[in-house]
Amino acid sequence: MRGRSRFRTAVAAATAALLCAGALSGCTAGEPTANGTTARSTSKPTPKPPSKPTPRPSPLWDVSPASVAAVGDSVTRAFDACSVLTDCPEVSWATGTDTTVNSLALRLLGPEKVATRSWNLARTGARMAELPEQMAGAAAERPELVTVMMGANDACRPTPDLMTPVADFRTSFETALARLRKGAPKAQVYVASVPSLMHLWSTGRVSPMGLEVWKLGICGAMLTDAEDLSAAADRRRAEVQDRVVAYNRVLSEVCAEDERCRYDGGAVFGFRFDEGQLSPWDFFHPSKDGQARLAELAYRRITKE
Template identity: 40%
Template sequence: MLRTTVTALTGLTALTTAWATPAGATRTAEPWRPVIMAALGDSISAGFNACGWYLPCTSRSWSTGDHQSVRSQYVRLRAADAAVAGNNVNLAIPGSTSADLAGQVTRAVGRRADYVTVLIGAQDACVSEERLMTPVAVYERRVAEALALFRAGRPGGRVFVASIPDVKRLWQIGRKDPVARGFWAVGRICPTMLARPTSTSATDRARRDRVRARVADYNAALARVCAAYGPACRFDGNEVFRQRFTTGHLSKWDFFHPNAAGQKLIAEKTYAMMRDWLTEEETEPVPLLIP
């Protein structure tokens, strides 16, 4: 008899709880906190030439760098929550194009990254000839496939996608500098944009405009892919592309890659676009037992 009474009371408690729960109620989870962060992309995220001669300098990366002069996203996240401390990995590889992103994502999944940053595409446009630039549709498909791999491997992970910087801005601020022009010529740096930098011919002006347009189209593709991914992906809204950086933000080894100041600028602008994730509370529906 006692066992029957206890069982009945337990069932009544459950039913009472269900009746007291209004339709559409939610259970609040803890605010999002990344534990393992990974940088994906090309030489920019690798910190190339940010602290040495033609070498990656991951400590100065805008994404996962740990040098205080840059105040990367990682450093800012670490200050907000110690859980991410020491769990930063830089998988960006200089020279990478969109074709290489899937491989980097696979490695990030293997590292169990729950937050990744993506900045890739400059090398899809900075090729020897215009005809070799990656078609926009191909670029978009590659990025979408790479992010699909991340979703499949780390379904609870989040993605921040930074826009590609305006490569025409490089030409605008460096074309009158003989040192910059010398590095561009000797290193054959981004010929599609930076070849014949002093030329004012209609042909060269049109070429530069087309390359810039291609980068803008890549950025539009990034926005579409991120939107399709859902709320776990954040695009920077072309914040990096819009930056009016100066030669003071460029490495003096090539007048192309960001130096520490340039990396800091990217970190500052991109972190401002995602820091609300740290206070966002994830919610999930509470199932009702009684209609």
């Protein structure tokens, strides 16, 4: 009898194991009981507490900064946009108050805050070597956004051999960003590309008045003898345009190393200013309409998610 009992117990345990292995839901075999059956565990697995969603990190780029400082040259000062040989910062693409231009600051801050939450620190005639000083001034204001439009004057020298060397241009721009980071480490930076001087030449040279004005010495490296289509003149203009392209490459590369910097991707360089978007006094600087186009390009890039 004892042998039969042990045999029945073994058969019951083996049957239970086979049933468990083939079941769709998990189970565990218990110890055989005295009457030859196998006890099943009635304990249920402890449910895991619901996992908390991982918080998303705050984006480094804020599409709605609350203050704007502008650095750069005559374009940001809106030189020759309102009257001859005069700055007109109220129509500046960056910080102007003129509603027909609808500057970047107006779009971001609204008209009630432009006067107190934006600063135009650009200077007509400035070259990249001056940018570190301007950036230090911008950092002192603790802006949430700094706009940079600089480089045209580095190429617009009397002759191509006087253009700023690319290596010096890079050093000055790197130093400028370092100055900003020292005083305003979290400030965002929008960097506009240098405009295509070749396109400005091709647009303005069809205007008799533009040709006369250019003889006064505006951007000599590109615009001297604007009607000269000889091979030598073409090579000179191509050299200037190549330098502008090199400057833009520097702006792109240096900006890419700063996580709070956005380059415009060549938007200003690629924009084709028509005659109505150039100053009627020098056919070189942007008119009010041209300033409005620059504001639009900047706003589009800065507010892109």
